[in-house]
Amino acid sequence: MVNSIVSEKMKILPACRMKLRGGVNVLVAVAIFCFSLFPSGATPLARMALVQGGAGDGLGQDRPRWPSGDGSATTQKISFVHVSDVHAHYNPVRGGSSPVARLRGYFEQVRRENPYTIFTNAGDDYEKGSIAEEVSRGMVTREIVKAMKYDVRTIGNHDFAWGIDELLAFSRDPFSIVLASNTKMTVDNSGGQPARLPGWTDYAVLQVGQVTIGFFGLVSKPWNEKDEQYEGEFYPGMPGLRSDFDFVGVARDIIAKHRREVDLLVLVSHLGIEEDARLARETQGIDLILGGHTHTVMSEPLRVKGTAIVHAGAWAENIGRFDIEYDLQQRCIRHSAFSLIPNREGETPVDEATEREVEKILQSYQGVLYDDFTHLYADQSKGAMAMLAARAAVETLGVDAAFVGLNTVRKEWRRGGLTKQDVFDVFTVEREPAGTPGFTSLYRLKITGEELARVKAALSESAYWGPVAPRPEAIYTIALQKAPALHQREYFGRRIGLSAPEPATELWDVLVRFASERSADRLSLDEDGPAGQGYRREAAYQGDGGGSPGRVAVD
Numbered sequence: 255m256v257n258s259i260v261s262e263k264m265k266i267l268p269a270c271r272m273k274l275r276g277g278v279n280v281l282v283a284v285a286i287f288c289f290s291l292f293p294s295g296a297t298p299l300a301r302m303a304l305v306q307g308g309a310g311d312g313l314g315q316d317r318p319r320w321p322s323g324d325g326s327a328t329t330q331k332i333s334f335v336h337v338s339d340v341h342a343h344y345n346p347v348r349g350g351s352s353p354v355a356r357l358r359g360y361f362e363q364v365r366r367e368n369p370y371t372i373f374t375n376a377g378d379d380y381e382k383g384s385i386a387e388e389v390s391r392g393m394v395t396r397e398i399v400k401a402m403k404y405d406v407r408t409i410g411n412h413d414f415a416w417g418i419d420e421l422l423a424f425s426r427d428p429f430s431i432v433l434a435s436n437t438k439m440t441v442d443n444s445g446g447q448p449a450r451l452p453g454w455t456d457y458a459v460l461q462v463g464q465v466t467i468g469f470f471g472l473v474s475k476p477w478n479e480k481d482e483q484y485e486g487e488f489y490p491g492m493p494g495l496r497s498d499f500d501f502v503g504v505a506r507d508i509i510a511k512h513r514r515e516v517d518l519l520v521l522v523s524h525l526g527i528e529e530d531a532r533l534a535r536e537t538q539g540i541d542l543i544l545g546g547h548t549h550t551v552m553s554e555p556l557r558v559k560g561t562a563i564v565h566a567g568a569w570a571e572n573i574g575r576f577d578i579e580y581d582l583q584q585r586c587i588r589h590s591a592f593s594l595i596p597n598r599e600g601e602t603p604v605d606e607a608t609e610r611e612v613e614k615i616l617q618s619y620q621g622v623l624y625d626d627f628t629h630l631y632a633d634q635s636k637g638a639m640a641m642l643a644a645r646a647a648v649e650t651l652g653v654d655a656a657f658v659g660l661n662t663v664r665k666e667w668r669r670g671g672l673t674k675q676d677v678f679d680v681f682t683v684e685r686e687p688a689g690t691p692g693f694t695s696l697y698r699l700k701i702t703g704e705e706l707a708r709v710k711a712a713l714s715e716s717a718y719w720g721p722v723a724p725r726p727e728a729i730y731t732i733a734l735q736k737a738p739a740l741h742q743r744e745y746f747g748r749r750i751g752l753s754a755p756e757p758a759t760e761l762w763d764v765l766v767r768f769a770s771e772r773s774a775d776r777l778s779l780d781e782d783g784p785a786g787q788g789y790r791r792e793a794a795y796q797g798d799g800g801g802s803p804g805r806v807a808v809d
């Protein structure tokens with residue numbers, strides 16, 4: 255594997271280091287012409303110890319990924335084609351291509367221009383995109399990421415979403431080097447099973463023509479059900495996993511161990527732009543940070559001391575390209591340039607092989623992606639949609655009342671047909687903490703009427719479907735979203751309920767169930783008349799409490 259190749263190489267390093275020390279002054283002098291501040295110690299001898307053009311064993315490749323290069327050349331171009339935070343945005347547009355087949359298509363185009371091109375991804379491939387991921391519980395996203403054949407990728411916080419087994423399967427990529435230098439599976443907690451060990455690695459070296467490039471990757475902190483980043487070593491529910499969030503410390507260790515072995519040191523980071531800048535400020539020796547996480551779109555790289563930081567936005571909307579002209583004699587970067595390329599249907603070239611793979615993986619999900627399964631009589635405001643979700647919860651979960659926060663609604667619906675994907679686009683899921691239900695999911699809770707009145711007052715900004723005047727002594731089952739359900743003191747001033755809240759389901763799921771039942775009765779989602787025929791709006795009825803639901807307007 256990659257690590258063993260690297261350690262083989264380290265055995266021959268002392269001689270190279272000696273040579274480097276002698277040459278430092280010369281390298282400092284040429285730094286005026288070459289703006290790499292991190293002269294490399296890699297020599298032709300050291301480079302020969304590396305696997306030519308490959309990422310190590312297990313890639314199933316019979317030819318090198320990059321040509322070995324011209325020994326007499328004085329410079330070599332290296333191009334990075336970089337994306338991050340794709341967030342499952344791979345559904346092909348109707349009658350068109352998949353956005354990710356275009357990412358690969360652009361990479362192939364650059365590679366035709368420069369064979370020394372590296373395809374990188376800084377993580378967050380899962381969540382907030384295709385409903386096919388939700389229905390397949392992660393599998394579709396994993397398969398599609400592998401079909402992309404990235405050269406190097408790192409893991410993002412959203413990639414932990416589906417729990418440890420999915421994460422481990424995701425990390426075992428036959429084509430790509432997967433990096434997570436600050437995250438370990440401890441042998442203790444993996445039960446000593448080799449099969450449970452992750453496919454990611456701390457550090458890897460690629461021989462790209464005449465240039466030796468070291469890569470490491472960093473994973474951000476986890477997030478909780480209040481959609482807040484938190485301090486903590488563990489991803490809850492993943493006891494085998496331990497992450498080190500002293501990013502600067504981890505980077506310094508890698509630099510101390512490996513900087514002198516390579517011409518270029520690249521961090522593929524899921525830390526976000528601020529952390530990337532801090533890391534570049536507080537370390538010395540990283541040439542390039544290919545970043546992600548903050549969905550930052552930039553038109554030129556951020557340069558901090560000698561480090562270039564590059565981000566390329568999110569949702570497969572843009573592609574970052576970073577070109578380096580590497581001086582093979584002085585061993586430094588002579589010139590570099592960044593461009594941000596929009597990924598557009600009809601403009602960006604499509605990689606046909608990836609397109610066919612994506613189609614194959616999505617074959618059994620065509621119905622949820624493209625078929626109208628319900629209908630809206632009128633355009634819906636966000637408030638009206640939160641209300642529909644609350645009503646859907648009451649009618650499908652067998653509860654007496656439900657609360658849905660308006661901040662849960664991501665966009666508005668237009669009148670007409672809706673697919674299940676359309677429902678999901680509005681009520682997306684972010685499993686926070688990782689491996690648990692989404693932070694907007696619903697929890698079931700039995701409470702007294704007196705407590706229901708308290709909850710109604712505390713959540714007066716939420717959409718509410720349920721009794722208008724709860725009877726204080728009656729017992730009600732309610733559906734609450736995860737944050738108020740699990741942080742009752744913060745929201746209601748004290749603990750409520752006759753028992754602990756229990757996870758019910760995700761919001762999109764209650765809407766799909768509710769809409770499907772109504773479609774079966776030829777009713778549109780938003781009206782109480784036959785679907786699509788514009789029947790009069792039925793007056794909202796109000797219950798008197800004790801189980802019969804009434805409607806309280808929020809907007």
Ligand SMILES: [Zn+2]
Pocket residue numbers: 378410411412474524546547548
């Ligand atoms: Zn992220």
